[in-house]
Amino acid sequence: MSEKLRYQLLRLARKTWSRCALFSLFALMAVASSALIGPYIPESVAIKLGSDSIGSLLGILASSMLTVAIFSASTMVGSFSAVSNSATPRASQLLIEDSTVQNTLAAFIGTFLYSVIALIGLHAHLYGDGGRLVLFGFTLVILVLVVVVLLRWIDYLSVLGRLGETIRRVEAATMAAMAQRLQKPFLGGQPQPPGAQGSHAVRAPATGFVQHISMDILQARAEALGTTLHLHVLPGAFVEPSVVLASCDVDLTVEEQQAIADAVLIGAGRTFDHDPRFGMVVMGEIAARAMSASVNDPGTALDVIAAAVRTLIFWVDTGRQTAAQQDAAVEFDRVTAPRLREAGLLEDVWTPLVRYGAPAVEVGMALQRALASLRRLDHPGFNAEVEDLSRYALEKASHSNLIDREMAMLRRESAACGSSNSSGSNAEGTGYNHQHAATHASSQ
Known part of the structure; x- marks a missing residue:
């Protein structure tokens, strides 16, 4: 199987409708197997169950699952909208492809379909005593499954669409893409x-x-x-x-x-798969929205800074651990590929933070401390960019009406990055490319 086909099948498996169709297929197989297995069950073993009693249970399942499925679908749509409004529309992609959300909706729809088809079979008198016994067993198993899924779903709703959970998901998806790239740089x-x-x-x-x-x-x-x-x-x-x-x-x-x-x-759009920089872009967008005048949420910006530092440290540490294995990891010897530009990982997340967080001294100090942490890693791909970003942040802060005391605090923090403490450095002195966002192709 080619890599392209595997990737397309993976993307297909992440579609909500594909999981719903799979659960529905299992439901159809359960109903069909009841009619097929029933005749082989001895009458002495088969329990005499009236179709009315089974029909009542299936009727309850059918009506309740339809209601729960509609409620779950509306909750999903509401969560997608909340993530798009509070974080960024790019982050909603992770929620749409969340396996827990998809499995929950698929389980409810599959149970509804099972109940309806089983009811049709009962009213059509397709089951004897053995068939009703098998159907009753399947119904009990599905009922237990629904209860477990419903309890898990209620607990899951407490974090679904929350901004902190969204940042965590973006961080996890970015680390997964980084680990994949580091295995095959x-x-x-x-x-x-x-x-x-x-x-x-x-x-x-x-x-x-x-x-x-x-x-x-x-x-x-x-x-x-x-x-x-x-x-x-x-x-x-x-x-x-x-x-x-x-x-x-x-x-x-x-x-x-x-x-x-x-x-x-x-x-039409970027995906988190195979693209480590996209996760950093999304983090930067979340921070930029948090620091906009309409939101003004420095706490979220600080959360993004912490997540970005963890992610970049993961990139460096994992890269060092796998460096010895990469020399022999050439699977396609007739194809050459460029290396990911590591400085771009920094640009994607820190530039929005510098641009929109300059007026907030607490964000500026946290940003300088984060850059100092990355500088202490002494990673060749990061060092020059860390220093340039620190100077850029100082220059941006100097034009944001901060008082002398606040600028002095920022300069002290910036000194740990090895950058200049001069607030009057010009644009050429920053060494920073402000147009990186418009050059996706070349920056890769």
Whole structure:
């Protein structure tokens, strides 16, 4: 099975309707098996149950599950809206794909469908004494399952859509994407030499974001062509028809270009899968909304700072632990891929915090302390960017009407990052690219 097909099946499994359909299929199989197994049960074992008594139980299940399913669906929609309004619309993607939410709704819909079909079978006299016994057993099992799911769902509603829970989910999803990338820093291919560029290019067939790259397809095409393919984009990059996806040194037919382009899945939006930087972008958006004039919630910004520091420390520590294994982790030797630009991980989350948190001295101090923590990691991919961001934060704060005492406090905290304490540093002295958000493709 190709990587592309596995990824598409994974995305399909995260759809709510797919889980509902699966639970409904189990319900249909339970009803059908009652009619099939029933005749094989001896009459001496089968308990004489009147269809009316089973029908009453199934009727209660059908009516209650319909109500609960509608309530759960409305709760889900309300939670999606709450996350979009309090955090960012990008974070609602995690809630939509939450397995607990989907399994709960699927269990309620599947139980409703089971009850309705079982009632139809009873009224059609499809079951004898043995069939009603089997049906009664299935009904008891499903009833216990519903009670367990309902109790878990009630407890889950206490955190569903909460801002703190949303930040935790974004942090967990980002760490998962980071761990995946650190295991394959070049997506399983060879490290790409600086400036590697083939004489023949394959350009993007559509406009959107790279969501997944099937390295096995690229490897197969490279072997068939007898060349090395240079991949020029990573998951999360924004592409349009002028952007080069890959290149090589042999002439390519239209069919071969199409085959190579098909290995790069392009969608309308970014996803957390395979894209560590997207999680950092979402954290930055949450902090920016929290520090907007209409919300003015410094506490949420502080929570995001703590989550960002944990996530970036995880990136550094995990990277150091897996460094010895990465040298031999080349699965696709005919494909080269660029390395993720680590400074971008910092830019994505800290820039919104600096821009919108400058007027709040408590946020500025927490940001400087966080940058100092990252500087103490002494990670080559972070050091220069940490110092630039610290200077940028000082410069931004100096234009935010803070009093001298507050600026002095910020300078003291900034000194731990090795940045200049001068409040009059110019834009060139910051060494910071303020236009990074508009260059997704190149920053990857």
